[in-house]
Amino acid sequence: MLRSHVIDIVASAVQALTQSGELPRLNVPIEITDAKSAEHGDYACNFALMASKPAGLNPRAIGEKLAAELSKHPDFEKVEVAGPGFLNLTLTTSLVASYVSKVIELGDDLAKTKTAHPKKLNVEFVSVNPNGPITVGSARGAAFGDALCRVFAATGHHVDSEYYINDGVNSEQMRLFAESVKHYYLQAQGRESEMPEKGYRGDYVEAVAEDVTRIHGKDKADEPTSWFQQVSQDLMLAQQRKDLATFGVEFNQWFSEQSMHESGLVTRTLQKLRDLGTADEKPFQNIIQDRELQPGEHPQERGPTWLRSSRFGDDKDRVLVRTNGRPAYIAGDLAYMESKLGERAYDKAFIILGPDHHGYIGRMKAVCQALGYPLERFEIIIFQIVRFMKEGKPAPMRKRDGNIYALRDLIEELGANVAPNSSKEEQIRMGVDVTRFFYLMRSHDTHMDFDIDLATKQSDENPVFYVQYAHARICSVLKKAAEAGFVVNLEGKIQNPKLEDPCEMSLIKKIVDLPYETARCAEDYGVHRLTTFAVELARTYHHFYDACRVIQPEEPELSQARVQLCEATRIGLKATLDLLGVSAPERMDRASTE
């Protein structure tokens, strides 16, 4: 919007200078940065410094020429050369003010941009085993992945969010989980039963057993482990799905691992690898043993099937099919990759994983290449660990010790403390808002401490409320303004909005930056910058609110212009919060402070 407008002006000025022979033909990108302080104007341009060397000219001299050229343009109030050759650009207030109606016209589309090359993207995240609730650890990936999908969609890509269900019937962990559920099921009936070694303990496992009893009755004691595996897996998956939906994360693809084994995709993919020569069963380089296991032949007599992943930068070759004939987990990975990049033809597949999976990167890159796909079509994004601090100490959150820290617990805990007098529904909403915002405040690349005591006990210290309050405040002002006869004018009839206060200018410039922020996020996946942006936009509005009274019956034109600006700000805040998956309440009542 505004930024690209300025870049265009500078670019044509450079072109004019080139044509008149004052500058040699150069291939220097035009960049515009925010001015560091108000006395430096609105934007700064470093073209003269960048161009100095290739042009063989003093940067200051280039700056002077460019400044002279730019001064001719009516949109600039002032153009100055500063320091070694920076151009400080001050725009006319009328140009800046004209963007208010543009924002109102765009409405909810403000955050959207059109990418030059729209792609069909697949973003896989969370994808935890269906043997427990969504934990506070994997929830960071849920918040990040979901926000990233929203950003991709806003930048014009087609994006599918996908959950990979680890429901392979051969899973050791799932078998163990099923046996644990069965143990609790039997125990509840007073029957003899022993918890398997390394079994899953904890209230939630017992709860699953209770659900099995409630839904399927008490007469399933003789059912095999596989039956328990199926029903307990379905129960856990349903709960995960519900928890994620509460968290505002809805996947449009739920992809079953087992389905690939049943459809033959795994077999087909293994054959493709053998055909490509990237998988084989040679225990030693010179011996070929590519044959089926014969009846009566012991598995040990032949080796496992190997993926020659070390050819593609992995640190070692990987076993694809174990010596006992069962496919290893990576066989599923390969088939899954084939499904995404082959059968379903996504241009690019993203996998968002926790820090414990970073060892996957090399392996999965090898998988991608072993299947004959270029690395550009696949990307793993690792988010770093979250530590939950309670009373100054890390809160336990590991599985299998019966002390799982579930996402649902965190949401409820935060909500109940932040809004003790609100309805349960309202508490959940606020808990979700706080949780999502907190996760997204930090770069996915950084370790973060989530201070639960701070997030719960002292709600007014929470940045999410600062942002939401700005939105609620605007809604309140707009309501009051309407009562005074100032209604947001959608036709843009205000030709020349009387806005010129520095606070108004800063606010408008901030609002129109949203599409740039979104586009940047889609480039480098730094969705956390949107929380920073939200806080900055809210702050800029609060400054404006403090400095400029909106409703002034004796100044109808100014009041109308400021009402328009309030609406534009509201649109910006709402659009930003939408990308973060955080709600934008129209009113917030002050929390009781006794």
Add this chain to the structure above:
RNA sequence: GCCCCGGUAGCUCAGUGGAUAGAGCAACUGCCUUCUAAGCAGUAGGCCACGCGUUCGAGUCGCGUCCGGGGUGCCA
């Protein structure tokens, strides 16, 4: 050993190769008969871990060192 991430204010963290490095929390001082004080204004707090390099210019890029966290299965 090897791999990944980090080191910026007392704490948690932002920071597009650009000018005087920011926010929140914690501490201190003011501002509600006026559109929501969950707000605003102000004070204080920094060898951006260290060294070398690239550059007109480095918190930002490269190499090295130190410190912290995590990972490294014929588990899934």
